[in-house]
Amino acid sequence: MARDRGIVNVMTPPQLPGVVEPARLTAALRRSGVLDAGAVREVKVLHQRDTLVSHIARLGLRYVGESTGAPQTLILKTAHAAYAKTLAHGGRHEVAFYTGLAPKMPPGLVPRCFDGHFDEESLAWHLLLEDLTDSHEISTQWPLPPSREQAMAIVTTLAGWHAAWWDHPDLGEAVGTWVSADDSAQHMETFAGHYDRFADLLGDRLSEERRILYRRLIDQSARLSERYHSRRHLSITHGDAHIWNFMLPRAGVADTVRIFDFDQWRINVPTGDLAYMMAVQWYPERRQALERALLNRYHETLIAHGVVGYTRGALDQDYRRSVLWHITKPVWQWSVNIPPLIWWNNLERVMMAVEDLGCEELL
Numbered sequence: 001m002a003r004d005r006g007i008v009n010v011m012t013p014p015q016l017p018g019v020v021e022p023a024r025l026t027a028a029l030r031r032s033g034v035l036d037a038g039a040v041r042e043v044k045v046l047h048q049r050d051t052l053v054s055h056i057a058r059l060g061l062r063y064v065g066e067s068t069g070a071p072q073t074l075i076l077k078t079a080h081a082a083y084a085k086t087l088a089h090g091g092r093h094e095v096a097f098y099t100g101l102a103p104k105m106p107p108g109l110v111p112r113c114f115d116g117h118f119d120e121e122s123l124a125w126h127l128l129l130e131d132l133t134d135s136h137e138i139s140t141q142w143p144l145p146p147s148r149e150q151a152m153a154i155v156t157t158l159a160g161w162h163a164a165w166w167d168h169p170d171l172g173e174a175v176g177t178w179v180s181a182d183d184s185a186q187h188m189e190t191f192a193g194h195y196d197r198f199a200d201l202l203g204d205r206l207s208e209e210r211r212i213l214y215r216r217l218i219d220q221s222a223r224l225s226e227r228y229h230s231r232r233h234l235s236i237t238h239g240d241a242h243i244w245n246f247m248l249p250r251a252g253v254a255d256t257v258r259i260f261d262f263d264q265w266r267i268n269v270p271t272g273d274l275a276y277m278m279a280v281q282w283y284p285e286r287r288q289a290l291e292r293a294l295l296n297r298y299h300e301t302l303i304a305h306g307v308v309g310y311t312r313g314a315l316d317q318d319y320r321r322s323v324l325w326h327i328t329k330p331v332w333q334w335s336v337n338i339p340p341l342i343w344w345n346n347l348e349r350v351m352m353a354v355e356d357l358g359c360e361e362l363l
Contacts (some may be wrong), residue, residue, distance in 0.1 A: 016043065019126050020059060020076060028128060029070060038065035046073065052105040052338070053087050053263070054080050058131060073131040074114065079124070086336060090263030091125035092118045097262040098127055100235065101175060107162050108256035111247075136247035143345075145286045146243050152297055154246045155274070156258055157257040158238075159298045163305035165236040166184035174235060176267040181222070181229055188221040191328055194335040196228065201334075210351060216363045217327065223360070227321060228269055233310050239264025241273035242281050274298060275322035278331055279353035280346050286361065287353065295319060324359040326350050 002265070012244055018024065022040040029035035041064040048057040057076040070194065079091050098113035113131040139150040146154065165171065172178040179187070193213055199206050217224070228234070249255040278287050278294065299315050330347035334340075354360065 008293070016045065016057070016059075016076070017078065017124070017126060019117070019128070020074075020253050025061070025128075032112075032114045032350075034067060034114070035063075035070040036158065038063045038067035038070065038326065050080055052080070052342075053090065054078065057276045058133060073133070075111070075127075075129040075131045077127040077129060085123060087263075088123040088125075091123070092120075093265065094261070094263040095127060097265050098129070101265075104175075105161070106164055106259070109157065109164070110259050110262075113299075129260075132247050132258060135250060135253050136258060137242050137250050138247065139248050140243070142244050143281070145282050145333050148290060148293070150248060151243070151290050151294055153257050154243055154277075155246060155298050156301050157246065157259065158241060158273060158277075159258060159301035161307055162235040162237070162273070163302050163307050166270075166302070166305075166307050167233065167235070171234065171236070171267050172231075176265075178231070178267065179228070181225070184223065184225045184229070189219060191331065192218050195328075195331050198331045198334055212325065213354070213360065213363075216360075217324065220363050224321065224325070228316070233269075233314070233318075234267055234327060235270045236265055237268040237270055237273050238262065239268075239273070241277050243277060257325065267323060269318055269323040271318040274319060274355075275326050276329070279323040279357075280326050280350045283349055284352050284356060288326055288356070320357050320359050321362055323357055327354060 019028075020043050022043060026035065026040045029040070040061055042062040044060040044062075046058040046060045048055065050056075055078045057078075059074045059076055061070070061072055061074065063070060077094075079088070095116040098110075099116045102110050102113055111132055113127060115126070115128040117126060139146040139154070144150075165175070168175065177184070188315040190270065195218070198209060199214070238259065238261075240263070241259075245259060245261045247258045247260065249257070274295070278291055282290075295315060298311075299310075299312050302310060325352055327347075329345040329350065333343040333346065
């Protein structure tokens with residue numbers, strides 16, 4: 001072991017990137033204001049796993065010197081090896097969220113970030129996040145839907161987050177970027193190319209009725225995009241707001257629901273998150289049982305947080321439009337090699353929601 005300025009260094013285990021070498025981790029925790037005189041002495045991997053597109057390691061820390069209030073464990077998030085290059089922008093985007101947006105948000109909505117960096121040359125990135133393992137839990141094991149109480153808590157937190165950025169003056173300036181009409185058209189042209197290959201792959205597994213729906217959506221996309229380009233009643237959206245990206249307080253813990261995984265955040269119509277949560281992820285019986293009550297709770301929470309001029313009817317219209325837009329989601333997922341287990345079920349569920357809610361009328 002070598003000592004330098006009171007910092008104790010030990011060999012970092014080979015499975016860890018350099019960012020959690022004790023001296024660098026000590027510096028990060030000091031910058032975050034959670035470690036004063038003490039220093040990290042040892043870093044140990046308590047658990048690690050791959051998610052669909054990232055790698056998560058739970059780290060245990062040991063200190064030398066005064067470390068009262070410093071975290072005993074941390075979450076290290078890095079790229080999944082199989083997607084490190086193809087989905088590099090997601091890592092860049094999530095690092096930007098935690099280092100740029102999260103500090104400006106009301107507390108208790110997202111895990112605290114102690115360090116984050118994206119390297120443009122190597123495309124390597126990392127996040128060191130608050131470990132909520134002992135205080136919070138995911139509501140259900142995927143793909144089980146949540147209970148009514150759990151869903152209400154999740155949607156209440158989502159609405160509070162949307163309200164914090166609702167028509168915020170920083171949107172498109174210091175926070176996020178606006179997509180131009182030309183960019184939207186180019187995006188849909190790219191989608192149309194993916195769709196053609198997707199439809200060829202599925203053959204007779206994609207009905208003529210659904211093919212017509214896709215072609216009509218592509219043809220009408222400029223008109224449907226006018227809602228976004230109005231730049232009114234917009235917010236920062238999550239982009240992947242299924243219920244397994246929310247952590248709920250464990251029984252007996254007095255804390256808030258936290259949202260995580262922000263690699264797809266952007267300025268958008270907020271109901272896109274609601275439609276993805278319910279119409280894309282839940283089968284009709286569960287969606288129909290909770291949908292209206294959750295939309296009511298969402299609207300009530302917006303109003304309670306000071307959102308004005310957004311009627312309950314406008315929410316319904318936006319929600320139906322968002323459900324329709326989400327028929328594109330399975331195609332995009334297929335285009336980046338997300339497994340059929342994900343995109344095929346999403347396709348079936350969202351198509352049932354489109355029919356149930358009469359979304360084709362919007363075309």
